[in-house]
Amino acid sequence: MTATVERQARHAGFLRTWVFSTDHKTIGRQYLLLGLLWALAGGLLAGAMRWQLAWPDTRVPGWGQVGPEAFNMMVTMHGTIMVFFVAMPILLGAFGNFLIPLMIGARDMVFPRLNMMSVWTFALASLVLLASFFVPGGAASAGWTAYPPLSARAEYTGVDWGMNLWILALALEFASFLMGGVNYLTTAMVLRAPGMSLLRMPMTVWQQLIAAALFLLSVGPLIAGAVMLLLDRTLGTGFFAPDLGGDPLLWQHLFWFFGHPEVYVVFLPPLGFVLDVLPVFARKPLFGHRWIIGATAVAGGLSFVVWAHHMFMSGMDPRLAMPFSVTTILISVPFAFIVFAMIATLWRGSIRFDTPMLWALGFLTMFIVGGLTGIFNGSAPADIYINNTYFVVAHFHYTLFSAVVFGGLAGFTYWFPKMSGRLLSEPLGKAHFWLTLVFFNVTFFPMHHLGLAGMVRRIADPLQYEYLVPHQWLNVVATVGALGLLASQLVLVANVARSLLAGRRAPANPWQANTLEWLAASPPPHLNWGPSLPVVHRGPYEYSVPGLAEDWLPQAAPAGRTV
Amino acid sequence: MATPSAYAAPAGLRSGPSAAKIAVWWFLASEIMVFGGLLASFVVFRLGGGRWYDASEHLGVTLAAVNTLILLTSSLTIVQAFAAAERGDEPGVRRGLALTVLGGVAFLGVKAVEYSIEVSHGFVPSAGIFWSFYYTMTGLHALHVLGGVVVNAVLLAAPRARTARRVEMAGLYWHFVDVVWIFLFPLLYLS
Amino acid sequence: MLRSMVDWMGWLPENVSTFGGDIDGLLRLIFVLTVAWFLITFGTLGAFLVLYRRRPGRRAAYVRGERLREASWVLVPVAVVLVLDLWVDFRGAPVWARVKIDRPAEALSIQVTGRQFSWEVVYPGPDGRFGTADDRQFLDEIHVPAGAPVRLVLRSKDVIHSFFVPNLRLKQDAVPGRDIEAWFEATRPGRYELPCAMLCGFGHSGMKGWLVVHPPEEYAAWVREQWS
Numbered sequence: 001m002t003a004t005v006e007r008q009a010r011h012a013g014f015l016r017t018w019v020f021s022t023d024h025k026t027i028g029r030q031y032l033l034l035g036l037l038w039a040l041a042g043g044l045l046a047g048a049m050r051w052q053l054a055w056p057d058t059r060v061p062g063w064g065q066v067g068p069e070a071f072n073m074m075v076t077m078h079g080t081i082m083v084f085f086v087a088m089p090i091l092l093g094a095f096g097n098f099l100i101p102l103m104i105g106a107r108d109m110v111f112p113r114l115n116m117m118s119v120w121t122f123a124l125a126s127l128v129l130l131a132s133f134f135v136p137g138g139a140a141s142a143g144w145t146a147y148p149p150l151s152a153r154a155e156y157t158g159v160d161w162g163m164n165l166w167i168l169a170l171a172l173e174f175a176s177f178l179m180g181g182v183n184y185l186t187t188a189m190v191l192r193a194p195g196m197s198l199l200r201m202p203m204t205v206w207q208q209l210i211a212a213a214l215f216l217l218s219v220g221p222l223i224a225g226a227v228m229l230l231l232d233r234t235l236g237t238g239f240f241a242p243d244l245g246g247d248p249l250l251w252q253h254l255f256w257f258f259g260h261p262e263v264y265v266v267f268l269p270p271l272g273f274v275l276d277v278l279p280v281f282a283r284k285p286l287f288g289h290r291w292i293i294g295a296t297a298v299a300g301g302l303s304f305v306v307w308a309h310h311m312f313m314s315g316m317d318p319r320l321a322m323p324f325s326v327t328t329i330l331i332s333v334p335f336a337f338i339v340f341a342m343i344a345t346l347w348r349g350s351i352r353f354d355t356p357m358l359w360a361l362g363f364l365t366m367f368i369v370g371g372l373t374g375i376f377n378g379s380a381p382a383d384i385y386i387n388n389t390y391f392v393v394a395h396f397h398y399t400l401f402s403a404v405v406f407g408g409l410a411g412f413t414y415w416f417p418k419m420s421g422r423l424l425s426e427p428l429g430k431a432h433f434w435l436t437l438v439f440f441n442v443t444f445f446p447m448h449h450l451g452l453a454g455m456v457r458r459i460a461d462p463l464q465y466e467y468l469v470p471h472q473w474l475n476v477v478a479t480v481g482a483l484g485l486l487a488s489q490l491v492l493v494a495n496v497a498r499s500l501l502a503g504r505r506a507p508a509n510p511w512q513a514n515t516l517e518w519l520a521a522s523p524p525p526h527l528n529w530g531p532s533l534p535v536v537h538r539g540p541y542e543y544s545v546p547g548l549a550e551d552w553l554p555q556a557a558p559a560g561r562t563v
Numbered sequence: 564m565a566t567p568s569a570y571a572a573p574a575g576l577r578s579g580p581s582a583a584k585i586a587v588w589w590f591l592a593s594e595i596m597v598f599g600g601l602l603a604s605f606v607v608f609r610l611g612g613g614r615w616y617d618a619s620e621h622l623g624v625t626l627a628a629v630n631t632l633i634l635l636t637s638s639l640t641i642v643q644a645f646a647a648a649e650r651g652d653e654p655g656v657r658r659g660l661a662l663t664v665l666g667g668v669a670f671l672g673v674k675a676v677e678y679s680i681e682v683s684h685g686f687v688p689s690a691g692i693f694w695s696f697y698y699t700m701t702g703l704h705a706l707h708v709l710g711g712v713v714v715n716a717v718l719l720a721a722p723r724a725r726t727a728r729r730v731e732m733a734g735l736y737w738h739f740v741d742v743v744w745i746f747l748f749p750l751l752y753l754s
Numbered sequence: 755m756l757r758s759m760v761d762w763m764g765w766l767p768e769n770v771s772t773f774g775g776d777i778d779g780l781l782r783l784i785f786v787l788t789v790a791w792f793l794i795t796f797g798t799l800g801a802f803l804v805l806y807r808r809r810p811g812r813r814a815a816y817v818r819g820e821r822l823r824e825a826s827w828v829l830v831p832v833a834v835v836l837v838l839d840l841w842v843d844f845r846g847a848p849v850w851a852r853v854k855i856d857r858p859a860e861a862l863s864i865q866v867t868g869r870q871f872s873w874e875v876v877y878p879g880p881d882g883r884f885g886t887a888d889d890r891q892f893l894d895e896i897h898v899p900a901g902a903p904v905r906l907v908l909r910s911k912d913v914i915h916s917f918f919v920p921n922l923r924l925k926q927d928a929v930p931g932r933d934i935e936a937w938f939e940a941t942r943p944g945r946y947e948l949p950c951a952m953l954c955g956f957g958h959s960g961m962k963g964w965l966v967v968h969p970p971e972e973y974a975a976w977v978r979e980q981w982s
Contacts, residue, residue, distance in 0.1 A: 007674060028914045031772055062888075066856065067956075068956040068957065068958075068959055068960075069956040071959070072953065072955075072958070075953075107948060110582045111582075111584075111586065114918070117759070141956075142953070143953045147913075147914055147952075147953075148913075149912065149913045149914070149930060150913040150914065150953065150954060152956060156870070156912060156913050156955055157955055157956070165982060178590070178593055180587050180595075181589070182589045182593075183586075185585070185586075185589050186582050186585045186586040186589065189582075189585055190581075190582045190585065191582075196660070203848060207737050216592060216593040216596075217592060218596070218598055220593055220594070220595070220596020220597035220598075220599060220600050221591065221596060221597070221599065221600030221602070221603070223597045223600070224597055224598075224600035224601040224604065225600065227601075227699060227703065228604075228699060229763070231688065231695070231698075231699060232695075235687065235688045235689060235698075236689030237689055237694075237695035237698070237699065238689065238691065238692050239604075239692070239695055239696075239699075241930075242930050242931020243931070244689070244691060244692055244695070245613070245615045245691055245692030245693075246692055246695070246931075247608070247931065248914060248929055248930065248931070249929065250604055250607075254604065256599055257600075258891050282814060282973055283808075283813070283814040284814040284815065284816070284817065285816065285817065285818045285819070286819075287817065287818070287819035287824075287828070288818075288819035288824075288825050288828060289818070289819075289820070290820060291819075291820070291825060292830075302824070312930070313916065313926055313927050314926050314927050315926070315927050315928075315929045315932055318850070318854040318857070321850055321854065322843065322846075322847050322850060325843050325846065325850075326840075326843050329794060329839040329840070329842060329843055330836075330839065332835060332839055332900060333832060333835060333836050333839065336831070336832050336835040337777075337828060337829075337832045338832055339795065340795075340827075340828040340832060341819065341828050343798055343799050343802065344817075344819060344827060344828055345819075346802040346803065346806060347802055347806065347815075347817070348814060348815035348817065349802075349806045349815075350804050350806065350807075350808045350809070350812060350813060350814040350815045351802075351803060351807050351808055353807075361799075361803070364569065364799070365796065368792065368795050368796070369792070372788040372791060372792055373788070375784050375787070375788055375839075375842065376781065376784050376785075376788075377786065379780065379842055379843065379846045380846065380850050380854075381776070381777055381780055381846045381849035381850040381853065382777065382780050382784060382846065383779055384702045384850075384853060384854075384923060384924070384925050385747075385766075385777055385781065385920075385923050385925065387951070388918070388925070388951040388952060389918060441827050445759070446759075448762060449759065449762065449765045450765075452762055452765040452766055452781075453766070453767065453920075454918075454920030454949075456918065456949050456950070456951045457953070458958060458959075459949075459950075459959035459960075460952040460959040461959050463569050464959060464960040465947060465949055465962060465963070466947055467767060467920065467947045469967045503758065525856070526813065541818070543663075543814065543816075544813050544814040544815065544816050545816055546816055551814065
């Protein structure tokens with residue numbers, strides 16, 4: 001339906017409508033498609049890795065024997081793909097593009113052609129990364145963190161062009177998101193509909209903007225580092241080479257100065273989705289909405305001064321450890337506020353447990369676990385033991401997975417009707433949620449124990465270590481969980497396919513929600529609104545306002561019908 | 564393409580900087596962090612002591628000083644171009660832009676001469692940590708100069724695309740490139 | 755099995771290090787705090803989900819949480835979080851100093867150099883100086899006496915490795931181009947595994963050594979045997 005309206009409006013052909021489109025909604029769908037394809041790749045890599053860990057040196061179905069070089073490549077590419085080619089394109093590229101103009105009452109982004117360039121740059125980055133698998137020497141295998149000297153000299157890994165292409169793919173990806181970030185921030189500053197003040201913007205938009213700003217301001221040093229690494233590899237410069245006067249730790253500082261804000265770049269957008277979903281399904285205002293914005297800004301600012309908590313054991317000056325421990329633990333304060341505010345939003349609510357709400361609650365609970373284990377990692381002396389063990393792997397999967405998968409699916413199931421014009425099946429949705437929740441915990445909870453037992457990261461065969469042999473059963477449990485987790489996603493695929501092919505048509509506002517995007521048709525036509533833009537009269541969280549007949553009051557409604 | 568008005572802000576509802584200016588400032592903020600990362604790394608190495616910095620003696624300070632003058636002048640000429648654009652003085656705009664493009668090309672030319680002198684003496688990027696930093700920092704800067712030259716040349720060659728606002732944005736970017744050089748020059752050349 | 759999943763601290767391997775108890779104590783403190791917060795948040799959340807399910811005829815309360823009185827319900831727990839956070843670091847700082855900053859004055863010195871994919875261990879020999887003729891090199895094994903401080907000088911020949919002895923609660927990266935010191939004092943004789951804890955190439959998996967702690971007389975005998 002959208003395509004027809006677009007074509008009529010612009011006399012455009014198939015290519016202009018679906019491939020070279022400047023419509024933010026189409027660009028959002030393109031990012032989603034690319035991100036989901038990479039998610040399949042990243043998930044299969046994880047499955048292969050987990051199979052090898054549980055049953056070392058057996059043949060992995062669909063791959064064969066996983067040797068140590070291949071394992072390192074899988075570890076590296078799984079991390080790289082999930083962070084840069086799944087989380088960012090889906091959470092920022094897809095949702096940000098689709099939702100920001102709709103939620104602020106604009107017809108599109110302020111720079112539509114720049115927007116199209118950004119998704120095509122991302123597509124190019126994807127091709128470059130894909131190519132890296134097929135060059136001699138294979139894809140990068142120095143970890144997604146790419147520490148030199150391992151990553152700086154081909155002879156240390158046996159990977160040559162694969163690593164160079166990895167750097168180039170990341171550079172292109174950064175360029176794509178820099179373009180997107182500039183677009184999002186400028187659009188929100190200049191294209192808000194009449195009455196849409198900054199504080200009336202929904203949390204989804206706020207979190208996209210803060211994430212975009214964090215990305216713009218933190219990626220620079222890593223771009224510098226990536227240039228240095230590429231030159232070390234190709235021109236023989238010595239930035240990270242001690243024998244030429246360089247320092248391997250320089251890379252770690254540059255990488256993590258970006259790396260820490262980056263995890264918030266990934267985390268904040270789905271946090272925004274959940275902060276918007278909770279009020280809708282509890283029929284209550286978001287508790288402390290303005291305080292939450294402030295807390296996020298504080299967390300974002302603090303994220304620039306915690307980076308060396310990834311480097312406690314690195315050999316940097318030990319006197320730096322306690323200051324960074326303090327800044328790190330302080331970050332838990334704004335996030336504690338946000339978690340408590342989310343729980344308070346439910347107090348005296350009228351809670352409906354539709355699928356988006358289940359995912360939102362899953363996000364909240366799993367993030368609490370991940371956030372709590374962060375306290376172990378953030379204390380330098382505790383980190384002496386758990387650094388580079390599976391405890392860290394457990395921590396970041398509980399935080400990142402809760403964000404990307406639980407938060408992402410909260411957003412996906414919530415806005416699917418708007419994006420596609422169809423409704424998803426509730427029974428399939430609930431089944432998918434419970435299967436994912438159970439298998440997720442079966443996979444990652446045992447990793448806390450494995451880490452405390454001393455299992456180090458990035459090893460291909462735990463049975464090589466005598467002290468790990470008695471704990472191998474935990475690795476088997478985690479692998480069974482991982483395989484179940486992967487299989488469970490088929491329920492989502494079935495749900496989406498069924499809906500797109502034969503699902504019930506979605507009304508404009510199936511959830512009775514207040515924000516502006518629900519005023520537009522499902523899916524919205526090209527240029528989103530009819531002849532005139534919506535006019536905004538209030539904030540986004542006016543649910544269960546006393547004295548009104550309905551328990552919701554849209555942002556653009558002139559006034560509520562009183563009882 | 565839909566008509567431009569479809570993407571325009573609601574009329575009369577906003578004052579303040581244009582969308583283009585906001586966008587360029589965000590872009591420049593990210594660029595500041597790129598060069599900031601490089602410069603901070605250089606400074607940290609410098610503070611760590613060591614004789615590696617002595618290699619800077621082999622740089623041509625005179626040539627670089629000339630380049631600094633060229634770049635500063637070209638920042639002036641692009642400001643003149645913008646002022647002319649606001650006045651509607653087309654010949655003035657063309658003159659300002661042409662001089663700026665000339666300045667940028669001259670800068671790159673002098674840089675190329677510097678590089679060739681240094682390479683002929685064996686001072687290549689792999690010759691030591693100082694040279695690694697020198698080539699990377701000035702090379703990345705030169706790429707940005709080249710980008711600016713291209714933008715300015717396009718504006719010069721395409722009168723219908725040449726609005727006052729676009730000249731202003733090009734000027735903003737050009738000043739940034741100039742400011743980066745103001746930091747690079749003393750750090751690398753004047754110890 | 756359920757008990758073992760709940761008792762996280764029970765998974766730590768045997769501690770044979772003088773400072774290991776400090777680190778375990780800190781881990782235990784953090785564990786107690788995090789379990790408490792876990793129970794409070796999950797408990798409250800669970801209660802709300804049950805109590806405030808949608809029921810016909812009952813409407814949600816219009817609470818925005820913006821005024822200080824309402825917001826205090828959240829601000830007060832946040833303040834408690836802040837205080838407990840700072841207490842964790844207050845308790846942790848002396849532990850960090852003990853392990854990473856202060857060094858015992860007198861100690862047996864050993865050079866440990868990581869390379870793809872082994873640990874080269876060099877003893878200075880009776881003259882107590884490295885780089886002399888009586889140095890001895892071993893591969894993937896370190897012998898020390900129980901009850902005496904040991905000073906390690908960690909180096910690397912190629913990429914970053916990480917020296918990790920779980921039973922000592924000791925970890926330190928070995929970086930090429932640097933000499934990084936670490937120390938420990940083992941309390942019990944035994945054989946303790948030493949996995950490399952930093953991805954260092956295709957041989958990272960399986961790169962390990964052994965720390966052999968001898969009773970003092972047995973160590974003396976070992977020394978006599980090596981330098982006879």
